[in-house]
Amino acid sequence: MTDEAIRVFLVDDQELVRAGFTMLVDSQADMRVVGQAGDGGEAVEKIQVTACDVVLMDVRMPRLDGVEATRQLNSLPKAPKVIVLTTFDLDEYAFAAIKAGAAGFLLKNTPPADLLSAIRQVYSGDAVVSPSTTKRLLEHFAGALPDADTERPDLKDLTAREREVLIEVARGLSNTEIARLFTLSEATVKTHIGRILAKTGLRDRVALVVLGYETGLVKPTK
Numbered sequence: 543m544t545d546e547a548i549r550v551f552l553v554d555d556q557e558l559v560r561a562g563f564t565m566l567v568d569s570q571a572d573m574r575v576v577g578q579a580g581d582g583g584e585a586v587e588k589i590q591v592t593a594c595d596v597v598l599m600d601v602r603m604p605r606l607d608g609v610e611a612t613r614q615l616n617s618l619p620k621a622p623k624v625i626v627l628t629t630f631d632l633d634e635y636a637f638a639a640i641k642a643g644a645a646g647f648l649l650k651n652t653p654p655a656d657l658l659s660a661i662r663q664v665y666s667g668d669a670v671v672s673p674s675t676t677k678r679l680l681e682h683f684a685g686a687l688p689d690a691d692t693e694r695p696d697l698k699d700l701t702a703r704e705r706e707v708l709i710e711v712a713r714g715l716s717n718t719e720i721a722r723l724f725t726l727s728e729a730t731v732k733t734h735i736g737r738i739l740a741k742t743g744l745r746d747r748v749a750l751v752v753l754g755y756e757t758g759l760v761k762p763t764k
Contacts, residue, residue: 548573548665551594551622553585553611555603559650563598566654573661582611589615589622596661597624599644601635609638616643616745623664623746646748667746678714697757699741705759707734711747712754 550567552560552575564575577592579585582599583606589597597615601608612624626639626647636647645664648657700708703724710720717731724731735747744750754760 546572548596548661549576549594550574550661551576551585551589551592551597552578553580553582553597553603553608554578554600554627555580556600559600566657567661570658573658582606582608582614585611586614590618593620594622596665597622598661599624599626599639601626601628601639601647607635609635609642612639612644613642621745625660625664640748641752643745644748645746664746696742697759700738704734704738704741707731708738708750708754709759711735711738711750712760714751 550573552563552567554560554563557580560578560580564578567573567575576594577588579588581603585597585599586606599608599612603611608626612626615621615624621643623645624639624643626636626644627650628636628647629650639647646660648660652660697705706724707720710723715723717728717735720726721728721731735750738750739745742750742753744753755762
């Protein structure tokens, strides 16, 4: 294990599930479990005094669920990145958690290698868990989105190219696909996305997907 190991915090109301995740995470040289909690309230309390980078958050728990816990964690000065875990695809709880600031979501039956990869991706900030799946979630629950014919003021600061890139991110395209579409290098696409995040004050790619739908830049598929 390196000194730069990714610090992972586990939140699930089933002790057996937490034990399994602990064994998986601690088996990796570049990550370690630094704490765990059995519900959202306990998680928020512990994480305020436990330095961690990524939280694996069960979405359905007693007392305080994963959605509200994610919202509270996202308001902390040094907020960890949250991956919510759900049993069902296209789950309204997962949608709500993404709206609350989660970096993405995974199904609980995700293969171990994919879970570990997701932790690394979210930690690095280079990619977010399944932006295309986030897009499907938003389209599925489009009725819950506010009417947004008027743009948020911070979008007016975007250049024409940044707006184009934002639209494609919201449509679920990867950096490679966006680079190919606009005949750009992937490094240039990453620079554009970084500037979009800075101008909008958002944390990650999933938040940009949500923004694209909320502002009407991208319309749900009929």
